[in-house]
Amino acid sequence: MTDRHEAAGDEGAGNPFAALDAGRPPWDALGAFVPAPQPHIAGRDGGPLSGLRFAAKDIFDVAGYVTGCGNPDWARSHAPAAAHAAAVQALLDAGAELAGKTVTDELAYSLNGQNFHYGTPTNVNAPGRIPGGSSSGSAAAVAGGLVDFALGSDTGGSVRVPASYCGIFGLRPTHGRVSLAGVMPLAPSFDTVGWFAREAGLLRRVGQVLLGGARQGEAGRWRRLLVAEDAFALATPAAAAALAPLVERLEQRLSRAEKVAVIDNDPESWMLRFRHIQAREVIDSHGAWIAGTHPVFGPESRERFDWAASVTEAQAAPARVARETLAARLAEMLGEDALLCLPAAPGVAPRCESTAAELQSHRGAVLSLTAIAGLARLPQVSLPLARVEGCPLALSLIAPAGADEDLLAFAEVLCAAEERQDL
Template sequence: MDDPLGVYVPGGRLDRQDNEIGALAGLTFAVKDLFDLEGVAKTCGSPAYAARFTEPATANAPAVATLLTAGARLTGRTVMDELAYSLTGANPHQGTPTNVDAPGRAPGGSSSGSAAAVAGGLCDFALGTDTGGSVRVPASYCGIPGLRPSHGAVPSAGAMALAPSFDTVGWFARDTEVLEAVGEHLLPLDSDGAEIGRLTIAEDAWDLAEPETARALASWQDRLRQRLTGGEAMRLAGDSGGLETWQQAFRIVQAREACDQHGAWIAESATALGSELAQRWDWARSVSDADAKAAWETVRSAAARVQALTEGGGVIALPSAPGVAPPVTADEEAWSDHRTRVLTLSCIASLSGCPQVSLPVTKLGGLPLGLGLIGPRGGDRALLAFASRLLPANQERDPGAVFDEA
């Protein structure tokens, strides 16, 4: 089968359907190549991992099984950043999937192939995972809706773990209608129990956006204020040292947990990691017990802050990413600055355990920009319902926003 956008791993095309009359029958989906698929050995984007773990899975991951039972047709396994430990979307071993809405630009990662497949029309929705932004960032770069659910809302069994305290199973869809339909099958009933009705504008998060990005998204703050109460601009991090302190805490805990998950086998591996991951891994191994303990104090404080602002139907508005997708050819210096600001934005929902949806609300210079909405933990269905009302399926990619207003 053809793969014009390079979204599937080598030999990764599939055609599986378990139920022809299920509620999702007629919809196709792809899965990030870190989920168990019966009879297949996943690679997790890493030759080192593939060489170490060679046995095919004996059953589908629960999330995959649920979608197949609901009637969706599985099209294949998608390219991802190596071991899901990056946000660029470039895999040194399997290539960089093409971002059709931003030619020559990065698709974002680590769920790069899943996002690119949906944006390119190769499937209706796709599973990814999101630890520190790996669904929300590609959704923004590729101009499609994407959801990071509440932590633990969707079972992560059968998926490679990176940092279990932050790992979530998320998905992309061609429009908000499909995004919500998938949630009807994967998400539990809301435990928060409130509809979205109150707005907070995360001022310090908006400060991280490039000026032209902030201007292009500004009208959506007003649209949200027209629909919701509140709307005050507030600095999320308060006097806790700023969002940069939150980001550093996230990175430290993520690194410690990644080493717990993969350190032993990587140390014994005869197959080298890619250069980007190898450098990041050297840093991850340097994190001390004292560093991790101090970081956890910040994590707990940040989580309490965000959960308090969103409980009972609150939503926090922020850019999904600080700007449009960077060029694939951007040098490491440019990527480093962009990556830091991306992670500082995306770590907010990760630290809190709250759900965040990214919506393709506008474009800048013809390139997609996403609006992020963080909802109450356990209020995933309410957040998706609100997103569908805010950006109906028939307005996807042309929502009536003023394009290129910067």
């Protein structure tokens, strides 16, 4: 597909995105925000996030505005939201200012960040490469300094992967920890509200609001380090080499790593189990709307929704059983004091001009990694602490269910130590 910013270099009729750019905020040079009227809502005075600006992925409701979900036919066929999504309201109540709504892949069903209708937000930390999706605009806006932090969603990796590609911090929380009220569903048993920031400390501060603020988190909780060997085997050689020193420093901080096989050295089977369960839930969520509206999807999205419609209950039922087996095994592995270490993505962001076949192959490896936390409903943080070919790459940590605050506290301490080492 054409990169939005290559197209935007020509004015007038030769630029297919010129009309879209005209609808974006004048300060958005990255194509991160949706080409529609933008909400700008001040936060409550004196809140813990006062003075900070945030953006929300365009699957979060904002009162008085249509939630577009990355597709013009969805926007056309839905009325303005009556109330803010719970996560948006919580951030406004905490004092943060909503700057606008960001581009998403169509109905949040992709990991690339290339929207057929609205273009590809610019990845400032890896020029010429995709930002990752489906929370593409939110990641691009944070990486580019347009906002301090941003809301995204993570079903199959849509926060963890863009965070790695764009060189920022991102969290997928424990499933169910953050309210999904007012958020477009995709696959409800996997859907989570996630968020991005440029600093680990701010990622944690936002978490204190969205996770309910009941506790601060304890970085010292963690005693054991598990390294997912089968997950690292999915990384490119260059990515594995770049992440290795970080794993060594984690060992120095925690314990000598215990090498484990999380997905039975069979990543493709686990990825397909995730996809089969997800597909059935996607069609439950949107099949009736697709059948009744006949929306125009981009080629990649159309192929994905058609494939989802072909998945049978006979394929999904055993996958659900296997999911619970994996969740129980991971819970036993992690106990109360272990972190599981793995790459956030198999390598750096693919180039924007990559072929559909190249992106599909890469996506399979990505989903094999991201399916682990998704299937087990666990929190996972992306830490952008490595570089390959001048592009960012994240190491990630998975924690036990419900340990989000302690995971964020550890990430802040770890990244502060990494920054001191770089000085």
